[in-house]
Amino acid sequence: MGIDFQNVDFKYAKKATTKQLDQVSFSIQEKDEFVMILGQTGSGKSTMVQHMNGLLLASGGQVRIFDQNIIRSKKLKLKPIRRHVGLVFQFPEYQIFESTVLKDVMFGPKNFGKTKEEAEQLAKDACQLIGIPSDLLERSPFNLSGGQMRRVAIAGSLAIDPDILILDEPTVGLDPKGKDELMDLLVDIQQKTHKTIIMITHDMDIVANYAKRVLVMNHGKLVYDGTVQELFENESHLKQYNLDLPTSALLAKGLKEKGLLDYQRLPLTKSQLYTAIVRGGEDNE
């Protein structure tokens, strides 16, 4: 088992009355998963993913990562866990510090005991996977565009070659084209390397287009763990968790209300909407 949470509780302040994680239980395989975590701001998504590589330690319940029990103990070394589970923070471009792109991406592998040559190879591979052109490698990372810096930062985690890669809102602040490009790359990486990828997002279109499995957080509780279709078809849930519908689904619903479109399954993506409209047209003929 890759990541396994059993009734995990967490509070930032010991005396606080509210828990930032409240009885959270789920598990994620170490291979071939693509999980998206949703929930409104402050619902505890970032807090939860920081438990997945030992940056935060649960105050109750059990967190197991690659069959290692993560508990507060002097003996427990967290570094090997971070070798397996890479975490890319929100706005990761702020973590960049080296003089060249390549050197910055090499920082991770070097910390995990790789030699300079090995680290360089891993860094180059990671840059290629995430689509950083090789002529940028010797450039200063501080002169790059926002989207490119974001990729360099993600490459920094990818170069460690973790089994599970977690990204906290990787598309936030990117333009629509940059978002799609990054998502396509992530899907591509997932299919090529079979790594499990977990990402936090607010963008329902991304969820509709790319997610296989969805976790929804609400006030520190895990309130949904299942498929995208089921999540978006249950409207009372959406309202309760403050989630929006994807643009295509909104449009489809609007059309249906006006009697212009009929469908059995709510279309979530552009192509599903397209099929629904085309099929509707054929039925009328």
Add this chain to the structure above:
Amino acid sequence: MNDSIVFGQYIYRNSFMHKLDARVKLISLVLMMIGVFLIPKDHFILLGIAFLIPILAILFSKISLFKYLKSLKQIAFVMLFSFVFQLIGNHNGELLLKLPIQFTVVNIAIVVLALIIYFIVRKYLPFKFLIFVLLLIGATYLFRYPIYGHIIHSFDFLIYQEGVIHGLFLIGRVFVIILASTSLTLTTKPTDLTNALEWLLQPLEWIKIKTSIFAMMISIALRSIPTLFNETNRILKAQASRGADFNESSLKEQIGQMVSLLVPMFVISIKKAEDLADAMEARGYIPGEKRTRLVKMTFKVSDYMVLGAILLLFVLLILGKCGVYAL
């Protein structure tokens, strides 16, 4: 924004001390500091009166005594050392105690070892300070009765009455000042404090020093501390995710990893400073220009009363010092 990390020690309560004007508290503290040092040597009665002021402040603050004692803890070592120095250095008055001290190789080694062990494990110890004091007493005891070894050096540790009294007086003084300044910081928001400071430094404007700019700088610096603290935390975690663990690395690695924290912090600070400067300019801030205030500071009756009482005590002390009457 999470506001769990508030810089300074300010604790919100609805109390008399919290409502007291920051300027009154600041002036009172300054007068207290001067006053406590003007108290004639070893005059415990006057020190006792001075002591009453922070005690009243604590009582009227609705904050538990524990929080105040915590601030004393930080300075406990300094107080201990000044007391010990008084004990050693002051040879006036009656001889109270004579401790023959004999250094031998063995007992020096034991004490040095004990101290080294203490400094290694102190991170994990509760009641650090108490254990340290016990260690010192234990060391003295050990030096008195040399069990093994050849005596290298011996002398008599003499404790005189004045040493003890003066040492206690010194500690008392520090005690009063620490309690008083803690009352101020626990019950006053940092922003109120800078406003009070600005008001207090107004006379400097006559010699063309722009105090308002300095006050603004201090306010911004104070305001930035929690933000920068959060950012540091974030970068630390981000780099830890890339294997830079400050707890589980060798010293050489740690130095390299320091850079991975410092560079991003510089970049972030400069970026935030630029953004703030733009935002201030966009809202029409001109350095040194006359500005109006959102919250006008006004003295209330209670403010005048407290200030009056403190001033009265201070003037009485000064008059006594000048020999108008015997203290």
